[in-house]
Amino acid sequence: MTENDGDAAPLAELMTATTELGAALRELIEVSVITTADAGEVAAAADLVRAATARIGDARRPVSQLPRLDDPSEGRRVFNPVTGIANPMAPPLVVRADGDGVVAEATLGLAYEGPPSFVHGGMSALFMDQMLGSAAGAAGLWGMTAHLELDYRGPLPLQTPLVLRARVESHEGRKAHISGTIALASAPEKILVEARGLFVMPRPEKQAAYFGAITDASGRHAPPRRPGDATALRPA
Numbered sequence: 649m650t651e652n653d654g655d656a657a658p659l660a661e662l663m664t665a666t667t668e669l670g671a672a673l674r675e676l677i678e679v680s681v682i683t684t685a686d687a688g689e690v691a692a693a694a695d696l697v698r699a700a701t702a703r704i705g706d707a708r709r710p711v712s713q714l715p716r717l718d719d720p721s722e723g724r725r726v727f728n729p730v731t732g733i734a735n736p737m738a739p740p741l742v743v744r745a746d747g748d749g750v751v752a753e754a755t756l757g758l759a760y761e762g763p764p765s766f767v768h769g770g771m772s773a774l775f776m777d778q779m780l781g782s783a784a785g786a787a788g789l790w791g792m793t794a795h796l797e798l799d800y801r802g803p804l805p806l807q808t809p810l811v812l813r814a815r816v817e818s819h820e821g822r823k824a825h826i827s828g829t830i831a832l833a834s835a836p837e838k839i840l841v842e843a844r845g846l847f848v849m850p851r852p853e854k855q856a857a858y859f860g861a862i863t864d865a866s867g868r869h870a871p872p873r874r875p876g877d878a879t880a881l882r883p884a
């Protein structure tokens with residue numbers, strides 16, 4: 649699954665198991681905020697979760713080491729908090745190229761709640777940040793968010809299909825101006841959230857300072873440098 653994996657079968661097994669864990673945890677997170685079970689049942693569930701944590705918690709990678717399952721050159725970041733299929737914080741958004749930009753659909757549960765029955769505004773900012781970054785990747789650019797602004801024109805209802813879009817408006821040198829929107833899938837023309845961002849490819853000395861110590865799972869130097877590194881974009 650990565651260039652240097654001698655044996656793909658165990659890695660495929662790990663991908664299956666890790667994806668399953670992510671899905672199970674995602675369900676657990678949603679149930680934990682929606683359950684009406686009594687205190688005894690909730691406490692028993694907490695014990696079970698602690699036992700699960702103990703089972704895998706001793707084997708950990710350092711923060712400077714990419715996960716074995718990641719392949720940045722393919723845009724695969726399995727633990728990305730927005731698009732990562734194995735990260736329970738992620739809905740996950742499946743971002744794909746569409747026209748001159750990118751698009752994703754999502755239906756968000758109560759774990760993403762801000763005002764009662766609506767999506768937390770900070771979640772919208774998180775998703776827009778990622779969508780804008782993905783649009784940069786789709787355009788063959790990459791950069792870090794330097795500026796991000798949002799207008800919230802209407803609340804996003806929970807448990808309702810949403811459509812998220814982003815596209816590069818202009819780019820020059822290391823800078824890219826990118827816009828994004830969120831709307832109901834049933835009313836895509838009525839924009840509820842608008843985002844505008846400036847993404848900047850860090851100057852070389854900053855890239856070295858930020859990512860100089862990053863390695864892949866085999867210990868090889870693996871700084872982000874290609875569009876897919878930052879985006880987890882799926883082909884159209």
Ligand SMILES: CCCCCCCCCC(=O)SCCNC(=O)CCNC(=O)[C@H](O)C(C)(C)COP(=O)(O)OP(=O)(O)OC[C@H]1O[C@@H](n2cnc3c(N)ncnc32)[C@H](O)[C@@H]1OP(=O)(O)O
Pocket residue numbers: 777778781791792793794795821822823846848849850851854872877878879
């Ligand atoms: C990379 C892998 C990422 C994978 C995950 C993707 C997830 C989505 C993206 C993110 O969440 S990235 C994480 C959040 N962002 C950061 O932590 C970035 C923190 N900021 C920085 O490290 C630096 O400010 C930055 C790298 C963005 C820019 O530093 P540089 O020294 O390379 O650029 P410089 O300051 O010289 O600015 C270059 C140009 O951008 C302009 N610029 C920079 N920041 C600006 C700003 N905030 N507003 C307006 N303009 C800005 C600046 O004026 C200048 O314009 P000109 O070339 O026209 O003179």
